[in-house]
Amino acid sequence: MTGEDPGPLLRLFGLTGGRARPQGETFDLVAIVTTVSGSYEPAELIPEHRAVLSLCQKPTPVADVAAHLKLPLNITRVILGDLRREGLVTIERPRPVAQTIDERIYREVLHGLRSL
Amino acid sequence: MDYAASEPGATAVASALAIKILIAGGFGVGKTTMVGTISEIRPLHTEELLSERGIGVDDTSGVESKTTTTVALDFGRITIREGLWLYLFGTPGQDRFWFMWDELALGALGAVVLADTRRLEDCFPAVDYFEQRGVPFVVGVNCFEGARRYDPAKVRRALALNESIPIVLCDVRERESVKEVLTTLVTYAVKGV
Numbered sequence: 001m002t003g004e005d006p007g008p009l010l011r012l013f014g015l016t017g018g019r020a021r022p023q024g025e026t027f028d029l030v031a032i033v034t035t036v037s038g039s040y041e042p043a044e045l046i047p048e049h050r051a052v053l054s055l056c057q058k059p060t061p062v063a064d065v066a067a068h069l070k071l072p073l074n075i076t077r078v079i080l081g082d083l084r085r086e087g088l089v090t091i092e093r094p095r096p097v098a099q100t101i102d103e104r105i106y107r108e109v110l111h112g113l114r115s116l
Numbered sequence: 117m118d119y120a121a122s123e124p125g126a127t128a129v130a131s132a133l134a135i136k137i138l139i140a141g142g143f144g145v146g147k148t149t150m151v152g153t154i155s156e157i158r159p160l161h162t163e164e165l166l167s168e169r170g171i172g173v174d175d176t177s178g179v180e181s182k183t184t185t186t187v188a189l190d191f192g193r194i195t196i197r198e199g200l201w202l203y204l205f206g207t208p209g210q211d212r213f214w215f216m217w218d219e220l221a222l223g224a225l226g227a228v229v230l231a232d233t234r235r236l237e238d239c240f241p242a243v244d245y246f247e248q249r250g251v252p253f254v255v256g257v258n259c260f261e262g263a264r265r266y267d268p269a270k271v272r273r274a275l276a277l278n279e280s281i282p283i284v285l286c287d288v289r290e291r292e293s294v295k296e297v298l299t300t301l302v303t304y305a306v307k308g309v
Binding site for chain 2: 028029030032034059061063064067073092094096097100101105106108109110112113114116
C-alpha cells in the first residue's frame with residue numbers, strides 16, 4: 001500500500017508542478033466534468049490535458065476521468081483544477097442527494113438495477 | 117470544437133447525474149468483491165497520493181520535503197442510462213484513512229456496511245461513522261460458503277442497530293444477491309423503508 005518506488009510519484013507530481021491540491025473551489029469525486037465547447041485550446045497543453053478535453057466532451061464524473069487517465073484521483077483533480085481555471089472545462093457541483101433524486105430517478109435506478 | 121464534438125452525449129449536460137454509494141466494512145470482508153460482482157467495468161483501482169503534512173489542509177506548496185503515502189481506492193460503475201450512473205466506492209479499510217471517508221461520504225446517497233459474522237466487531241467503526249454523520253446505510257451480512265446462516269435479529273442486537281435499518285443476508289459473489297442489497301439501500305435511502 002505504501003509506495004516504495006519514488007519514481008512514479010516524482011513523475012506524477014511533475015504533471016502538477018509539485019502541487020498535491022487543486023486550485024480553486026474543491027470538487028467531489030463524482031462531480032461532472034464537461035469540456036467547454038468552442039473554447040480556445042492553448043497550444044502548450046500536455047497530453048493529459050488533451051485527453052481530458054477529448055473525454056469530457058461527454059459529461060464525465062471526476063472518478064472516471066482519473067480511471068481513463070490511469071492517474072491517482074488527487075493528481076487528476078489538480079489537472080482538472082488547472083483546466084477549469086483556463087476556462088476549458090466546467091465542473092458541476094453535485095447537488096444535495098435529496099434534491100436530485102426525485103421519484104422518476106428513483107424508479108429509473110431501481111429498474112436499472114433489477115434489469116442488470 | 118463544435119464540429120468535432122459529435123458525441124451523442126453532448127446534449128446530456130444538464131441532466132448528468134452520478135450517484136455515489138459507499139461499500140464499507142472490515143478488512144477482507146468482501147468490499148472489492150462486491151464492487152466487482154456488480155460493476156460493468158472491472159473495479160477501477162486508483163491510488164490516492166497523500167502528503168501527510170497536507171492532510172486536511174488546503175496546501176498548494178511543493179511536496180518535495182513531505183512524506184508521501186498512497187491509499188488504494190476501488191470503485192465500480194453501473195450505468196442506468198446515458199447521463200445517470202451509480203458509482204460504488206469501496207472505502208479504505210485502515211483507520212488512519214478516516215479523513216478520506218469524510219470526502220467519500222459527502223453527498224453520498226448511502227452506504228452498505230458489509231459484515232462478517234465471524235468478526236462482527238470489524239464493522240463497528242463503519243456503523244458508528246454512518247450513524248454519526250446521518251448517512252443512510254444498510255447492513256449486508258456476507259454469508260461465506262460453509263458459514264452457517266445467521267439470524268438477522270442477532271446481528272441487529274450485536275450491532276445495536278435501530279429497528280429501521282435493513283439487514284440483508286447476502287453473498288457478495290452473487291450478482292442477484294448484490295442487486296438485492298443495492299435495491300434495498302436505494303429504497304431505504306430514498307423512502308426511509
